[in-house]
Amino acid sequence: MEVKLITCGLPYANGKAHIGHLRTYIPADVYVRYLRLMGKNVLFICGSDCHGTPIVINAEKEGISPRDLVNRYHEHFKKIFSAVGVEFDFFGRTDSDYHHEMTVEFVKRLIENGYVYSKEVELAYCPKCRRFLPDRYVEGICPYCGAVARGDECDQGCGRYLEPGEIKEPRCKICGSKAEFRKQKHFFFRLTAFKEFLLEYLEKLRGTENALNYAREWVKKELKDWCITRNLEWGVKFPGEDLVVYVWVDAPIGYISYTREACRVKGCDWEKIWIEGTNADNGIRWTDVTHFIGLDIVYHHCIFWPSMLKGAEFALPSAVVASGMVKVEGKTFSKSRGYVVWVEDDYLKEGFHPDYLRYYIVNYTSHQKDLNFSWKIFMEKVNNELIANLGNFIYRVLHFAWKNFGGNVWDVLDASGDFSVDEEVKKAVEKAKNEIVKAVSSWEFKVASDAFMELSGFGNNYFQSKKPWERVKTDKVECAKTIANCLQIVRALVILAYPVLPFSMEAVGKTMGIDVKNSKMDDALKFEKVNVLEKPKPPFKKVEEEKVEKMEKIMLERIRKAEEAEKAGAEKKPEIVAIDDFLRLDIRVGKILKAERIKKSKKLMRLEVDVGNEVRQIVAGIAENHKPEDLAGKLVVVLANLKPARLMGVESQGMLLAADVDGKAVLLTPEREVPPGSRVR
């Protein structure tokens, strides 16, 4: 049978698992389990992303080798995934031999096909450390927005990806000394050659709209060739050079190398999946591969990765499913600000059941939308939905059957000779099943989980209206019929809810002699004899209010600490400068003569400022909270000897000084009228 390959974005082996990770992995696992219930032959793979500079830096900080650091988090993720029931067929790592081999093969194919060329680039080099400073070893100024940036990304400013050599005023992050630019040969991937291909590919690629729109938008703009080598010891060696392959090149190749390894174990054919594919269509060779990823790595999976595959003549994935972002207590997820829920420390070690989190993540909202995690809502959903509806129905039925019939409802029915499942019960089960199949195929896991909850609601209703607790005293056969019907519903629920709640449903199934793991979706529709084999236990335990209060407290404390740390960091930063340094700045009072908004800009204002001996044109980012008419005639403080720059095509010959209050500019002005041009010192 044809294999459906499902992958998840590789977790970076540099930190612990948090709830944001699970936002992608749990729905993927749910998807896989549903597919298997539907009889599909699925291969579900993932693994650690082990290379890259952050891992090297962190290992160095801890005084251990990158390998040791990676080992730690690789094991951590494996443990977490197994604890929350995310069961991969194979969980590999990119620092393994098989992956290095695969990557080298892959890169060689790109080279052979002419998609790689070398170019001299100027790179930051630290004379003191005597080495090139790749990526995040470099701190400097972003050439686009002027913010303090890392070597490969303007992480605090405009967020842009920076090509090696682009950064301004680089400094070595390790020793702090000034870095210099030196020439160095690097290798580039001809991404620009794939524009036409990408436009077509993205037309036909399936997946969630959030991913596809984002990628299409990106391709329509200008593509740049991509530097795919780095000066680093840790990583996959670039063939024939003293360089390493950029981590974002080797990481996705993990999908292939892991598939090959998984196939070695499982006996499938990796080449059929990744090379032959399923069907070709106008030069695009498709393969049945679905990537589950987070919204933050869409362009890697929709732009870089398909281009690489095309360039190396591999088959192309058919779907990219991106999960929405996670918020914590309504706030944007942020580890540094304390808005984070750690899977191990905050959840598992506190004794919360993995199925609860699976339900929450899947059922809170649509897969594409942002998911808000709140402990209060968590408790409400678990106690009022999962337990009050589903758990209660399952337990009341099993318990009733056990207490009144010793579990063998069918003994009574067999004796009576006539029994068939109620039509309305059949219909309800069928409806749930159909809805689930439909929802799963469009990655709408909330809709799928709502469907089995609705079935459970139907069950409660049915049970209630038939009043078996009264019937048991008057007409035992009638009562048994009701319970037998209810048992059919429970059986269906066990199967239909299993992908979302694998631990609990497996346990319930066991008390009824159902082997859920090997069941098929249609078994939910087979209405056959089922009994309760052992004394049933309530399938779920309530979440205690005190527990939730405790978690909220932990969260608040963490946020408070993060805020403190941020403040402390902000206060510590400024370095001491000599008076000479200050005197190099020509700061003067200026008078605004004219102010107007720069059209097409939200923030920029064009000003004409009298700075004493001349009138300067200055562009300032103050349009958001200042009106042009209020500015004319105002005295302001101007940095007059700043190197001129062009903003939105308008030259700026200086800079207005302002206090930064929550990102908004508050202009400085002298306490009394002074002549324009007065020096500030």
Add this chain to the structure above:
RNA sequence: GCCGAGGUAGCCUAGCUGGUUGGGGCGCCUGACUCAUAAUCAGGAGGUCGGGGGUUCGAAUCCCCCCCUCGGCACCA
């Protein structure tokens, strides 16, 4: 400013190829019941369907303008 995705009761949502009183879940209120983890069942309150125009016999649903949220881009010298 440009491009995407959204804005439906306190929260999560269905509806969006226009058509009987805008559905559902959670919470809330009232009643019923007691097999069940104070679970369940019945009933109810609660909505200017972001705002304003327009098309139409008729719009949450189509068109135009505006506002707000989120993400991306352009930008805070």
